[in-house]
Amino acid sequence: MVSLPFSTTSASAVETERIAATLSARLVPGDIVLISGELGAGKTTFVRGAARALGVADPVTSPTFTVGQRYSAAQPLQYVAHVDLYRLASLEHEDPDLLADYTGAAIVTFVEWPAAGREWLEGLGRVAMRVTLAHLGGESRSIEAA
Numbered sequence: 285m286v287s288l289p290f291s292t293t294s295a296s297a298v299e300t301e302r303i304a305a306t307l308s309a310r311l312v313p314g315d316i317v318l319i320s321g322e323l324g325a326g327k328t329t330f331v332r333g334a335a336r337a338l339g340v341a342d343p344v345t346s347p348t349f350t351v352g353q354r355y356s357a358a359q360p361l362q363y364v365a366h367v368d369l370y371r372l373a374s375l376e377h378e379d380p381d382l383l384a385d386y387t388g389a390a391i392v393t394f395v396e397w398p399a400a401g402r403e404w405l406e407g408l409g410r411v412a413m414r415v416t417l418a419h420l421g422g423e424s425r426s427i428e429a430a
């Protein structure tokens with residue numbers, strides 16, 4: 285298993301999915317993974333690779349009309365959840381149950397643009413990993429996990 289902190293570069297979306305799959309072997313039900321990086325850095329691509337490795341069969345796309353989406357996963361997981369807080373400046377005035385469907389003891393939760401909810405998320409589960417992706421030009425990306 286890969287130990288943290290971990291740092292690498294990816295040359296393609298497929299490679300980012302593969303790296304995400306490798307890193308996902310560390311995760312257990314209840315874990316929360318924070319994923320940071322600019323638009324197009326590959327956050328959703330990373331979630332796709334990790335979700336697949338955790339037994340998600342359905343196609344993983346960006347949540348559009350909701351703050352998150354959840355997918356049936358393989359035992360012992362019930363769901364993989366994918367949350368995107370891009371549109372939220374802060375969770376301060378949000379419904380405390382906003383993320384109730386997306387976090388829990390049988391769920392692994394991936395959160396894009398976590399800044400707005402960082403403290404909140406820390407109260408909802410174990411933040412098991414923080415991933416940062418960055419553009420390095422062309423299809424090249426740096427990927428760091430801690």
Ligand SMILES: Nc1ncnc2c1ncn2[C@@H]1O[C@H](COP(=O)(O)OP(=O)(O)O)[C@@H](O)[C@H]1O
Pocket residue numbers: 294295296297298299300321322323324325326327328329330396422423424425
């Ligand atoms: N090395 C790479 N890793 C991840 N995505 C890449 C890479 N090279 C090119 N891409 C492309 O960049 C885009 C990343 O989009 P996405 O994963 O939705 O980013 P984000 O969620 O960070 O906005 C996709 O179109 C993907 O195919």
Ligand SMILES: [Mg+2]
Pocket residue numbers: 327328346396
């Ligand atoms: Mg995205």
